[in-house]
Amino acid sequence: MDDYGIIIKKMSFCYVKDNYIFKNMDLAIKKGESVGIVGANGVGKSTLLRLIVGLEAGYEGHISVSGIDVTKKSLPMVRKKAGYVFQDADSQMFLSHVEDNVAFGPSNYGMEQEEISACVKKALCETGIEHLKKRSVYQLSGGEKKLASIACVLALNPDIIMFDEPSVTLDPKNRRKLIHVLGRLDKTKLIASHDLDFILDTCDRTILLSRNGVISDGKSRDILLDKGLMEGSGLELPLSVLGR
Amino acid sequence: MNRFDNMLGEMCSIDREASKEGWLNEMHPLVKLLVTIWYICFVISFKNNMLTGILSMSVYLIICFLMADISLYKCLKRMRTVLFAFFIIGGANILFSENFSTGVTGAAGFWCKGVMSVFAVYILIVTTSIDDICEALRMLHVPGLLVTVIMLIYRYINILIKETKRLSESYFVLSPGQKGIHIKAWGQFAGNLMLRSIDRAKRVYDSMNMAGYEWRILSGNRKKYKLGAGSLMWLFVWTGVIAVFRIIPVFELVGNMLAG
Numbered sequence: 001m002d003d004y005g006i007i008i009k010k011m012s013f014c015y016v017k018d019n020y021i022f023k024n025m026d027l028a029i030k031k032g033e034s035v036g037i038v039g040a041n042g043v044g045k046s047t048l049l050r051l052i053v054g055l056e057a058g059y060e061g062h063i064s065v066s067g068i069d070v071t072k073k074s075l076p077m078v079r080k081k082a083g084y085v086f087q088d089a090d091s092q093m094f095l096s097h098v099e100d101n102v103a104f105g106p107s108n109y110g111m112e113q114e115e116i117s118a119c120v121k122k123a124l125c126e127t128g129i130e131h132l133k134k135r136s137v138y139q140l141s142g143g144e145k146k147l148a149s150i151a152c153v154l155a156l157n158p159d160i161i162m163f164d165e166p167s168v169t170l171d172p173k174n175r176r177k178l179i180h181v182l183g184r185l186d187k188t189k190l191i192a193s194h195d196l197d198f199i200l201d202t203c204d205r206t207i208l209l210s211r212n213g214v215i216s217d218g219k220s221r222d223i224l225l226d227k228g229l230m231e232g233s234g235l236e237l238p239l240s241v242l243g244r
Numbered sequence: 245m246n247r248f249d250n251m252l253g254e255m256c257s258i259d260r261e262a263s264k265e266g267w268l269n270e271m272h273p274l275v276k277l278l279v280t281i282w283y284i285c286f287v288i289s290f291k292n293n294m295l296t297g298i299l300s301m302s303v304y305l306i307i308c309f310l311m312a313d314i315s316l317y318k319c320l321k322r323m324r325t326v327l328f329a330f331f332i333i334g335g336a337n338i339l340f341s342e343n344f345s346t347g348v349t350g351a352a353g354f355w356c357k358g359v360m361s362v363f364a365v366y367i368l369i370v371t372t373s374i375d376d377i378c379e380a381l382r383m384l385h386v387p388g389l390l391v392t393v394i395m396l397i398y399r400y401i402n403i404l405i406k407e408t409k410r411l412s413e414s415y416f417v418l419s420p421g422q423k424g425i426h427i428k429a430w431g432q433f434a435g436n437l438m439l440r441s442i443d444r445a446k447r448v449y450d451s452m453n454m455a456g457y458e459w460r461i462l463s464g465n466r467k468k469y470k471l472g473a474g475s476l477m478w479l480f481v482w483t484g485v486i487a488v489f490r491i492i493p494v495f496e497l498v499g500n501m502l503a504g
Contacts, residue, residue, distance in 0.1 A: 055450050076456060084454050090406070091447035094399050096259035105455035136256050152455065 002067070005031045005160050005188040006052060006082075011061035013044075013051060021047055024061070025213050029188060031159070036199035036220060037192040039209035040234035045192035046087070048209070049162045052190070053084045066159050080109065082160040083153030087168060089145035093137045098129070098148050101137065105156040123154040127181055143174025147181065160188040167195040196224050196238035208233055248409035254322060255402065262373040268312040272475035273376035274383045279482045280368045284361045286490045292337070292353030293346070300495040301360060304482060308367045319366050330358030374398045400445055407441045 008027040014020045021044040029035055037045045050056045052063060054075045063070040066081040086092045095101045102123055106116040124130045127147045132140065140148060146166065153161055166182075167175050179201050182189065193199055199206060199220060206223045208216040210233050216223050223229060224238055236242070262269065268276070283304055290298045309316060320327070334354035341347030368377070378391045411433060415425055425433055488494070 053454060055454070075453075079454050079456060084451075086447065086451055088447065091444065092451045094402065094448045094452070096256050097263070100263075104452075104457070108456035136260065138252055138256050156455065 003030050004028050005033070005066060006190070007062070007064045008052075009062040011051070011059055011063055013047065013056065013059040022051075022059075022213055027207070027214065027217075029190065031188055032186070033205055034182075034189040034203045035191070036203035036206040037190065037209060038194070038196060038199055038206060038224070038235065041194075043209040043211055045209060046164050049084065049164055049190060049192055052162065053082050054078055055084070080156060081158055082162065083156055083158035085150055085153050085161065085163045085166060087164040089142070089149040092149040092152055093140075093145060096136055096138075098124075098135050098137065098140070098151075099133045101148065102151050102155045105152060109156070119155045119157070120151075123151040126154055126185070127151045128177070141174075142169045143171065143177065146170060146174070146178065150181065154185075158187070160190065161185065162190040162192075164192050165194065166191060167193060167198045196235070197240045200224055200238050200240070210234075246409070248405055248412070251405050252402070252409075255405075258322070258370060259373065261370045262376075266312060266371070267474070268308065268367075268371045271371075271478060272471050273372050273380040275471070275475040275479045276368055276372055277377060277380040277384070279479060279486075280364050282483055283364050283486055286486050287357050287360050287364070289490065290353070290357065292350040292357070295349065295353055295356065296495045296499075297490070297493055298353055298356045298360070300489050300493070301486070303489065304486060305360060305363050305367070309363075312367070312371060314367060314370055319363065319370075323362050323366055326362050327359060330355060330362070334358065396445075396449070399448060400441070403444045403448060404437075404441050407437055407444055411437055411440065 006027070006029040008025055011022055011025045011027075012020055013022045037048060039045055047056060051059055052065060052070065054070050054072075057072070065078045068074050068077050068081065070078050093101045095104060099120060102120045103116050106119045111119065120133075121130070124133055127150050129144065129147050129151060132144055132148060135144075137145070137148075146169075150161075150163075150166075163182075166178060170178060175198065179198065182191075182202050189202070191199060191203060203220050205218065206216075206220040207214055208223055208229065215233060216226075216229055225241055227237055230237055283301070287298065287301050290301075308314065309319075334351040337351040337354055338344065338347035341350055372380075374395065378395050381391050381394070382388065412425065415429065415433065416422065419426070
């Protein structure tokens with residue numbers, strides 16, 4: 001069990017009573033794995049990520065992150081182990097300057113000033129945006145904001161990072177840059193996205209969700225290139241495969 | 245750049261000024277907060293007709309503006325709405341006073357007190373970040389919940405401006421030629437604005453929580469401040485000077501001395 005970063009057992013969840021999004025779901029993600037979560041709109045990709053970090057409460061069953069059960073009491077510890085990059089970078093960058101936003105997490109965990117500075121420097125370095133340190137958030141482009149929001153999460157040095165639609169609103173150059181940054185991150189990654197090419201480029205394993213829960217789980221190429229499976233789930237093959 | 249961008253830019257610029265290096269910026273936030281509260285209490289304790297006494301209190305403002313290199317023009321521009329409100333309220337003194345001259349004196353006294361208090365608060369906010377002000381409030385044992393609310397309101401202003409910008413832009417795109425938002429759309433606009441900004445505020449709050457923000461556990465863990473000799477001197481000098489200027493009519497005495 002020590003090999004697993006995330007374990008979900010018999011987990012059920014619904015927003016409206018008896019209208020389950022997940023019913024008795026089982027899932028295990030090994031440490032260091034890079035896992036893509038794909039599925040049509042409304043199947044619960046973002047909800048799954050939010051459940052893992054405790055942003056959604058009231059699930060039945062069992063979820064554990066790095067060996068810690070996700071309960072109301074354990075949330076600070078869970079969130080130190082698992083970071084979450086929001087789809088909307090603006091929500092994550094609520095302070096005026098990049099540096100302040102990146103330092104926000106470490107300062108909340110009571111680190112000393114020197115330690116905070118070191119965390120900020122490392123996070124900005126890992127995302128390749130050291131030059132934006134003193135920049136105002138209002139002056140950042142969409143791509144820069146996305147990288148800065150990843151730096152905010154990296155500053156806490158989590159074991160697991162979850163990304164909700166990371167490539168959305170990015171131009172091809174920034175998208176490529178993001179793929180490069182994610183490739184260099186030596187952490188467990190969970191990426192929920194509609195961008196199947198992005199998943200193909202960044203994840204070894206893919207979980208395909210539908211309204212009935214997990215319908216397929218395996219190697220990314222095996223799942224994403226299976227035309228019948230993808231079309232049966234309301235998706236299409238990746239654009240790079242379709243040759244458009 | 246539209247007016248919403250201007251507002252956001254203005255907030256950003258105030259934040260930047262508050263976090264720049266400078267002797268007043270680096271002073272202990274608790275000292276700055278205490279001196280500001282002390283100053284405002286003494287200024288508003290003057291009766292409206294004690295104009296000379298009120299004006300003598302401007303010494304603190306003048307010294308701060310000059311020594312911390314704060315722009316008076318920017319201050320007037322940023323605080324114009326509040327100053328205008330004081331102007332209107334003070335003007336009522338003239339209308340409701342028994343005779344015109346006491347009304348005018350009363351209004352002038354009210355305006356001066358209002359303007360000086362606003363300037364004192366302005367000096368505090370351009371030299372101290374919101375986080376530092378909240379930290380100072382915590383040091384004064386203001387309840388954590390209240391401090392958290394103040395911080396969240398500050399963050400919420402940003403969100404509200406951004407959402408208003410998005411909504412109004414989408415409105416104007418769909419209604420070319422209109423100069424403002426039609427009165428018929430006001431209700432829906434306000435309702436939508438509220439729902440959308442609540443939604444955004446929730447997302448921001450979620451992301452704050454994800455970054456370990458929990459005031460009950462974590463308050464007091466921010467930057468550690470040391471109460472240096474400079475800060476202590478600033479506190480003692482100004483509490484003394486302000487009290488002296490309040491009790492003794494310094495300007496009158498100086499005026500009498502000069503007049504012989």
